Amino acid sequence: MAQSVNDKNFETEVLKSNVPVLVDFWAEWCGPCKMLSPIIDEIAVLAGNKAKVVKLNVDDAHQTAAKYGITAIPTTILFVNGEVKQTNTGMMPKGEYLKILGL
Secondary structure (H helix, E strand, O other): OOEEEOOOOHHHHHHOOOOOEEEEEEOOOOHHHHHHHHHHHHHHHHHOOOOEEEEEEOOOOHHHHHHOOOOOOOEEEEEEOOEEEEEEEOOOOHHHHHHHOOO
């Protein structure tokens, strides 16, 4: 299951992580986000300790969403050593997310 992050713990959980982190930017009212959610949770389990997969609710974490220019959801961003490595907007097949994480 993917962990939830917010404005307060984003730096600690994502930017200071010693493994790659895939962040799913989502919202409760977003239909495609709800369809993506179980896939993100599955990827979190498959990632084990090789990577981290987290969810950030854009309605609850305005600062972080604005900082990374999130204008459409779902959007996923891969962070490696605190830096943005890849951004994808919209849903993709599970295999694409696994590829992004190198799994």
